[in-house]
Amino acid sequence: MNVVDKARVKPAAKLLSGNNACALGAVAAGCRFFAGYPITPSSEIAERLVTLLPQAGGVFIQMEDEISAMAAVVGASMGGAKAMTATSGPGFSLKQENIGYAAGAEIPCVIVNVMRGGPSTGMPTRPSQADVMQTRFGSHGDYPMIVLAPASVREIYSETIRAFDLAETCRTPVILLYDQVIAQSSETVALEPPTTPRAERKWATGPREEFKPFAVGPDGIPAMAKPGAGYRVHTTGLTHSETGFPSQDPETVNRNLGRLFSKLERHREQIDSWEAVQCDDADVVIVAIGISSRAARRAVEICRASGVRAGLFRPITLWPFPEAPLCAATKNARAVLVPELSIGQLRLEVERLLGRDKVEGLHQFSGEPITPAQIAARATALASEA
Amino acid sequence: MFTDAPNFDVRDYLRLEMMPHFLCPGCGHGIALRALLWALHDLAIDKDKLAIVSGIGCAGRLSAYIDANTFHTTHGRPLAFATGLALARPDLHVVVISGDGDCLAIGGNHLIHACRRNLKLTCLMLNNEIYGMTGGQVSPTTAETRLTTTTPLGNNEPSFDACALASAAGAGFVGREVTRHVPKLKELMKAGLEHPGFAFIEVLTDCTEVYGRKNELGSSPEMIMRQKSDMRPSAYRNTVDTPFHPTSLPTGILMQNDRPEYGAAYRRAAALAAAKGAKK
Ligand SMILES: Cc1ncc(C[n+]2csc(CCOP(=O)(O)OP(=O)(O)O)c2C)c(N)n1
Ligand code: SF4
Ligand SMILES: [Mg+2]
Numbered sequence: 001m002n003v004v005d006k007a008r009v010k011p012a013a014k015l016l017s018g019n020n021a022c023a024l025g026a027v028a029a030g031c032r033f034f035a036g037y038p039i040t041p042s043s044e045i046a047e048r049l050v051t052l053l054p055q056a057g058g059v060f061i062q063m064e065d066e067i068s069a070m071a072a073v074v075g076a077s078m079g080g081a082k083a084m085t086a087t088s089g090p091g092f093s094l095k096q097e098n099i100g101y102a103a104g105a106e107i108p109c110v111i112v113n114v115m116r117g118g119p120s121t122g123m124p125t126r127p128s129q130a131d132v133m134q135t136r137f138g139s140h141g142d143y144p145m146i147v148l149a150p151a152s153v154r155e156i157y158s159e160t161i162r163a164f165d166l167a168e169t170c171r172t173p174v175i176l177l178y179d180q181v182i183a184q185s186s187e188t189v190a191l192e193p194p195t196t197p198r199a200e201r202k203w204a205t206g207p208r209e210e211f212k213p214f215a216v217g218p219d220g221i222p223a224m225a226k227p228g229a230g231y232r233v234h235t236t237g238l239t240h241s242e243t244g245f246p247s248q249d250p251e252t253v254n255r256n257l258g259r260l261f262s263k264l265e266r267h268r269e270q271i272d273s274w275e276a277v278q279c280d281d282a283d284v285v286i287v288a289i290g291i292s293s294r295a296a297r298r299a300v301e302i303c304r305a306s307g308v309r310a311g312l313f314r315p316i317t318l319w320p321f322p323e324a325p326l327c328a329a330t331k332n333a334r335a336v337l338v339p340e341l342s343i344g345q346l347r348l349e350v351e352r353l354l355g356r357d358k359v360e361g362l363h364q365f366s367g368e369p370i371t372p373a374q375i376a377a378r379a380t381a382l383a384s385e386a
Numbered sequence: 387m388f389t390d391a392p393n394f395d396v397r398d399y400l401r402l403e404m405m406p407h408f409l410c411p412g413c414g415h416g417i418a419l420r421a422l423l424w425a426l427h428d429l430a431i432d433k434d435k436l437a438i439v440s441g442i443g444c445a446g447r448l449s450a451y452i453d454a455n456t457f458h459t460t461h462g463r464p465l466a467f468a469t470g471l472a473l474a475r476p477d478l479h480v481v482v483i484s485g486d487g488d489c490l491a492i493g494g495n496h497l498i499h500a501c502r503r504n505l506k507l508t509c510l511m512l513n514n515e516i517y518g519m520t521g522g523q524v525s526p527t528t529a530e531t532r533l534t535t536t537t538p539l540g541n542n543e544p545s546f547d548a549c550a551l552a553s554a555a556g557a558g559f560v561g562r563e564v565t566r567h568v569p570k571l572k573e574l575m576k577a578g579l580e581h582p583g584f585a586f587i588e589v590l591t592d593c594t595e596v597y598g599r600k601n602e603l604g605s606s607p608e609m610i611m612r613q614k615s616d617m618r619p620s621a622y623r624n625t626v627d628t629p630f631h632p633t634s635l636p637t638g639i640l641m642q643n644d645r646p647e648y649g650a651a652y653r654r655a656a657a658l659a660a661a662k663g664a665k666k
Contacts, residue, residue: 033474054656055663059473061652064499068466071459075439075470078457079478083470101460227455227471227478230434234401234450236458245404245450 013190018156018183019086022112022176023048024191025160026084030198031110032058033083035072037065037091040124041180042114045086066094070111074102077109078235080201080226082164086112088180090121092131092138099173100139101237103260106214106222108167108201110160112176114183115290115341117367126367127180127291130342132349135175136319142257144264146174146271147319149289153187158194159316162273165199170267171221177318179341181291181369204231213244214256220263264320272325273316278304279329282311284379285336287326287350289315291369292339299375308383310376321349330354335382337362339370391424399423399433401453408447412598412606414591417565418512419448421589422481424568425575437478439468441493443519444593445485445512462492465500468507476649480506481579486513490526490546497586501555504583505648510575511548511586514593522596533600548588553641558583560641564590566613570638577639583647 016024023045026034034053036046046062053060059076063069069085076083087095092113102109115131117123135147146166150159156178163174204211204223213233214222225231234244239256241247264271278300279285288296293314303310313329315322330336336354338347339362347361362378364370400423409416426436433454440449442461449456455478459467464482472480489497489511500507516534517523524534524541527548531540552560559581563571571589578585592598592609603609 033470035470051659054652054659057656057660059652059656061469061473063466063469064495067463068469068496068499071463071466072470072473074459075457075467075472076474077470078467079437079471079475081474083474097460098463225455227437227475228434232433232454232456234456234458236450237460238458 011190011192013188015186015188016153016191017044017186018153018178019044019114020048021153021157021189021191022086022160023052025157026110026164027052027056028193029161029164030082031084031164032056033073033076033081034058034085035061035063035069035076035083036085036087037063037069039088039091041116041183042086042088042112044184045112066091067097070095070098073109074098074107077107078227082108082168084110084112086114088114088116088124089118089128089131092134096139100141100143102173103139103143103145104141104237104239105235106171106260107173108171109173110163110167110176111173115177115179117365123367125180127341127369128365128367129179129290129292129340130345130365131177132318132340132342132345135177144172144261145319146170146172146264146317147177148174148273149177149316149318151178151182151290151293151314151316153182153185154189154191155316156182157189157191161194161198166271168199168201169221169270170263171202171224172264179290182294204229208232212242214240214242216242216259220259220266268320271317271320272322274322274325275312275314275316276325276329277312277314279311279313279333281309281332283309283334283383285311285313285330285333286375286379287313287315287336287338287346288340289318289346292341295370295372296339296375298372299379302372302376303379303383306380308380310379310383321353323353326350326353330358334358335360335385337375337379337382339375339378341365341370394424394427396420396423399426399453400451404451407451409444410595412592412594412609413444414514414565414593415444415448415512417568418510418571418589418591419451421565421568421571422510422575423452424572425579428572428576429579431479431579435477435479437468437471437475437480438483439464439471439480440483441485441488443485443488443517445483446488448483462488463496464488465493465496465507465509469500469503469505472505472507473649473652476653479579480508482507482509484509484511485518486511486515486527486548487517487525490548490551494526497552498555500584501552501557501586503648504556504558504645506583508575508578508581508585509587510589512589512591513548514591514597515545516593516597518593518596522593522600534597535600549586549636549640552586556645557586557641558643558645559585559639561586561639562588562590562637564613564637565592566610574638581642583645
């Protein structure tokens with residue numbers, strides 16, 4: 001078979017784990033730099049990329065800890081490479097310092113957090129969904145964050161690609177959040193390489209004298225100056241003015257930090273993603289992500305089979321939370337059930353939007369996934385109470 | 387102006403729009419900065435291809451004054467940022483500016499691993515024996531008995547010999563100089579900048595305003611003269627094996643070898659792997 005024929009053939013279905021799909025998605029997205037530090041249950045991503053990246057002309061490095069891994073990723077991206085790191089709970093805590101730097105200095109990068117049981121070293125080989133709030137508010141200070149929450153091997157692949165695209169388009173760090181079960185379970189999938197072009201970095205052009213590194217620009221996203229292209233700009237984690245140099249002038253601070261938030265708001269159409277299953281007539285809508293949403297999908301079938309009108313709302317983009325779609329999907333519901341592997345984090349956000357009366361949590365932090373039967377039973381009870 | 391630098395104008399390498407700078411009068415960091423700019427001038431390093439990566443502290447603030455691609459990162463992490471940048475962009479000349487607290491306390495782990503890895507980077511650690519930026523707290527190089535805001539009874543922790551540490555960790559180039567000898571410091575920096583692997587340079591510099599004042603070390607000229615008379619005895623008083631001898635504190639290039647550079651070795655191996663992958 002010659003090369004052209006080979007390219008036309010549909011990709012064969014393969015047995016693949018979530019972490020492997022993530023590594024493949026990263027390379028397909030144009031990732032050319034990975035820095036990490038081993039931690040269960042994320043290590044397979046690094047172990048796959050260590051071979052894939054050099055073949056693609058990229059760089060893989062295992063750093064001395066997660067702090068430096070995150071720093072190296074930001075450094076590589078400042079140099080122009082699409083860059084990624086992957087970790088789990090304890091390592092994710094260590095990365096927060098430089099995730100905040102990337103958010104403030106507006107350096108595109110992708111951080112994968114495979115959730116395992118916590119707190120602290122917790123349960124390395126057990127799933128959890130207790131980092132929902134840490135992904136949003138993990139570093140200090142005010143900053144926005146994009147967090148994507150895929151729920152299957154195929155979706156890990158496509159969301160990894162979308163994570164890189166959003167990072168470049170919005171000049172921001174993007175977190176890919178999933179749990180140990182979908183990270184390490186294998187599914188048979190045929191991965192379709194993306195047909196649309198990938199988002200690329202907006203580089204500064206034009207004369208140096210006229211270039212303002214943090215100018216507001218038409219879409220709120222300043223072009224970046226590529227080192228070596230003659231702009232010689234300054235990048236800092238201090239609050240800065242449009243020039244890139246430190247400033248604590250209240251008006252300047254307001255303007256620049258305000259833009260950090262508004263730049264995401266202006267791109268909500270690209271950022272937002274969710275799935276609503278049989279929500280229109282549902283008396284009970286289940287809101288879930290990751291492995292809990294897989295159980296919830298089955299629970300909806302069980303409920304419907306016994307005449308209980310249940311539906312599923314699944315945020316695929318977790319942050320910024322798809323507020324309006326959730327409100328629309330639960331408009332007719334009398335109760336909303338949030339099953340999650342935590343004491344209640346997703347539930348807090350759902351309650352914020354829908355009020356506490358309507359919302360109930362189904363929480364489990366034992367390290368075992370919630371079963372469809374558990375969710376179906378609770379949804380059935382809620383439907384009859386309501 | 388130094389008479390032996392007829393062609394060197396420090397203003398060519400400074401961001402004049404950032405003047406006046408924020409350093410205290412007499413601060414040794416300014417002297418170290420001048421020596422660096424002079425070394426860059428002598429080596430004719432292209433400003434566009436120069437990346438300065440600095441940490442947090444008074445030393446870390448220097449990057450903002452240099453007319454190059456400058457990155458002011460997080461406390462203790464400049465070597466880690468620089469590692470990513472240098473690997474992604476081998477065409478850039480990457481120089482790290484760090485302080486004694488930045489490099490040896492919060493960043494100590496990154497320092498030893500950068501030394502071990504031997505990626506081409508030049509790391510300048512400006513050692514003023516104090517946390518200058520935060521108002522004068524004890525640092526890993528503060529001499530025993532010295533007064534700082536967090537050692538009101540006198541420091542009783544032994545200090546690091548940073549060069550011995552870097553050598554033991556495997557740095558390919560290790561050097562030390564005092565800010566009193568600017569031409570010598572410049573030459574040492576040049577040697578470090580030209581070294582093909584990781585170069586660690588410790589610059590012994592004076593924090594006049596908080597360290598000098600608190601320990602009654604005199605005016606900034608007096609502090610500089612003290613560098614001559616006792617060669618900064620404090621930082622290296624009684625390190626484990628070598629009781630301190632003021633006149634024998636080693637300066638200049640302390641160690642240089644030609645261990646394989648990490649980035650080049652990686653790219654060679656990667657090219658081989660890519661060729662193998664293509665054959666399959
Ligand atoms: C994570 C973190 N911890 C603490 C600080 C506060 N801080 C700023 S500079 C500094 C010490 C700097 O000392 P050194 O590296 O010796 O630089 P100098 O100011 O003496 O040049 C500290 C502790 C910080 N910015 N970030
Ligand atoms: S506090 Fe010390 S180190 Fe900082 S600028 Fe002043 S004299 Fe220099
Ligand atoms: Mg210091």
